[in-house]
Amino acid sequence: xxxxxxxxxxxxxxxATDGFLQGWHERNGGNFTYRLKDEEAEAVREDFSENAxxxxxxxxxDDHSVFPGLAGEYFLxxxxxxxxxxxxxxxxxxxxxxxxxxxxxxxxxxxxxTEGGRPTSELATHLANLEVCKERDPELRVVYHCHPxxxxxxxxxxxxDSRVFTREIFEMATECPIxxxxxxxxxxxxxxxxQKIGEATAELMKKQxxxxxxxxxxxxxxxxFDLAFGLMHTVEKAAEILVKVMSMSAYKLNTIKPDQFRExxxxxxxxxxxxxxxxxxxxxxxxxxxx
Ligand code: 13P
Ligand code: ZN
Numbered sequence: 001x002x003x004x005x006x007x008x009x010x011x012x013x014x015x016a017t018d019g020f021l022q023g024w025h026e027r028n029g030g031n032f033t034y035r036l037k038d039e040e041a042e043a044v045r046e047d048f049s050e051n052a053x054x055x056x057x058x059x060x061x062d063d064h065s066v067f068p069g070l071a072g073e074y075f076l077x078x079x080x081x082x083x084x085x086x087x088x089x090x091x092x093x094x095x096x097x098x099x100x101x102x103x104x105x106x107x108x109x110x111x112x113x114t115e116g117g118r119p120t121s122e123l124a125t126h127l128a129n130l131e132v133c134k135e136r137d138p139e140l141r142v143v144y145h146c147h148p149x150x151x152x153x154x155x156x157x158x159x160x161d162s163r164v165f166t167r168e169i170f171e172m173a174t175e176c177p178i179x180x181x182x183x184x185x186x187x188x189x190x191x192x193x194x195q196k197i198g199e200a201t202a203e204l205m206k207k208q209x210x211x212x213x214x215x216x217x218x219x220x221x222x223x224x225f226d227l228a229f230g231l232m233h234t235v236e237k238a239a240e241i242l243v244k245v246m247s248m249s250a251y252k253l254n255t256i257k258p259d260q261f262r263e264x265x266x267x268x269x270x271x272x273x274x275x276x277x278x279x280x281x282x283x284x285x286x287x288x289x290x291x
Contacts, residue, residue: 001043001044001046001047002044002046002047003044003047003091003092003097003111003112004091004092006040006043006044008034008036008037008040008076009076009091011224011225012032012034012076012087012091012095012225013087013088013091014088014225015032015144015225015228015229016032016078016084016087016088017084017085017087017088018229019032019084019144019146019229019232020084020085022146022148022233022236023148023149024146024147024148024232024236025083025084025085025146025147026147027083028080028081028082028083028084029084029146029147029217030078030084030144030145030146030147030217031077031078031080031120031121031122031126031145032077032078032084032120032142032143032144032145033075033076033077033078033120033123033126033127033130033142033143033144034075034076034077034141034142034225035070035073035074035075035130035134035141035142036073036074036075036076036097036141037141041074044097044111047111048097048110048111049110049111050108050110052108052109052110053108054101054106054107054108055106055107055108055118056105056106057105057106057107057123057124057127058123058124058194058195063124063194063195064105064195065105065124065127065128065195065198066103066104066105067100067104067105067127067128067130067131068103068104069104069131069134069135070100070104070127070130070131070134071100071101071102071103071104072099072100072101072102072104073099073100074097074098074099074110075097075098075099075100075126075127075130076095076096076097077095077096077097077098077119077120077123077126078094078095078119078120079094079095079096079112079113079117079118079119079120080117080118080119080120080121081117082094082095082117091112092111092112092113092114093112093113093114093115094112094113095112095113096109096110096111096112096113096119097109097110097111097112098110098119100127107119107123121192121193122145122192122193122198124194124195124198125145125197125198125201125202125219126143126145126198127198128195128198128199128201128202128205129143129198129201129202129205129219129221130143130221131202132202132203132205132206133205133221135206136206136207137223139223140221140222140223141222141223141224142221142222142223142224142225142227142228143219143220143221143228144219144220144221144222144228144229144232145217145218145219146217146218146232147216147217148217148218148232148235148236148239150236150239150240150242150243151212151217151218151235151236151239152215152216152217152218153239153243154168154239154242154243155186155212155214155215156215157246157286158285158286159286159288160186160188160214161186161288162183162184162185162186162204162208162275163183163275163276163278163288163289164286164287164288164289165184165186165212166183166184166276167276167277167278168242168285168286169184169235169238169239169242170183170238170256170261170272170276171252171255171256172238172239172241172242172245173234173237173238173241174256174264175234176234176235176238177261177264177270177272177276178264178268178270179230179231179234180208180209180210180231180234180235181270181271181272181273182207182208182209182273183208183210183273183275183276184208184210184211184212184235185201185204185205185207185208185210185211185212186204186211186212186214187200187201187204187211187212187213187214188214189213189214189215189216190213192213192216197213201213201219205219205221209221209222209231210231210232210235218232218235218236220232220235242285245285246285250284250285251282251283251284251285252283252285253283255283258277258278258279261276261277262277
């Protein structure tokens with residue numbers, strides 16, 4: 001089978017368009033990886049070329065990322081500088097499939113980027129995330145990065161504290177703690193495109209499905225394209241509501257209370273992390289748990 005006919009390629013391209021239509025991918029903003037199942041790689045192997053050189057993972061001189069947990073695997077990865085709006089119309093020019101070597105420290109492109117280029121500058125973060133995600137759930141295959149305006153806006157006005165950020169988002173929609181009961185991780189502003197921010201993000205993704213990069217964007221993971229896209233959509237929708245609420249008032253008159261969140265646990269088969277269910281003195285938005 002040709003890569004262009006494969007269901008995983010079509011699902012990936014559709015999600016890229018969905019993200020673009022949400023306004024999350026200005027210019028070349030965002031990047032996106034999918035770890036292929038063995039049978040998916042096998043089905044399109046006839047389309048792979050093994051002539052490309054093995055390359056180091058990392059853009060910066062001192063970066064040397066190694067991912068033994070992903071050794072030998074294949075990944076569908078967006079190209080650096082490529083625009084999400086073009087992925088569905090010409091996937092072969094805008095994305096690639098790459099393979100990691102048997103020690104997980106080098107990659108080679110086996111398909112795609114037909115007009116040249118290289119994988120996303122955030123490759124180290126994607127692989128670091130995929131490695132820790134695979135460890136906690138072997139079916140977690142999608143890692144997605146985008147630039148959603150409301151999530152980013154909140155990183156200027158909320159404390160960059162996972163407890164506060166998560167709690168304020170949770171209060172904006174009952175479905176939030178059901179969809180991501182482990183909450184949102186926060187990486188303070190760091191230089192993007194390298195190993196250090198990748199390690200900081202993956203440390204949080206060991207437990208959390210969503211990680212916000214302050215003043216930049218967000219990462220999420222999922223078992224499939226629907227779950228990853230739906231997760232980002234849910235967080236960004238709640239962030240949009242919070243932006244509206246904060247534009248009206250610094251205080252909430254009404255909200256969902258900690259004991260009401262706890263009521264969700266049994267019926268929805270979840271266990272909302274208690275770190276987010278602290279008592280608040282009043283309705284001021286963004287107050288720290290100890291205030
Ligand atoms: P790339 O074009 O290299 O994927 O970079 C886009 C981006 O969002 C960087 O964080
Ligand atoms: Zn980005």
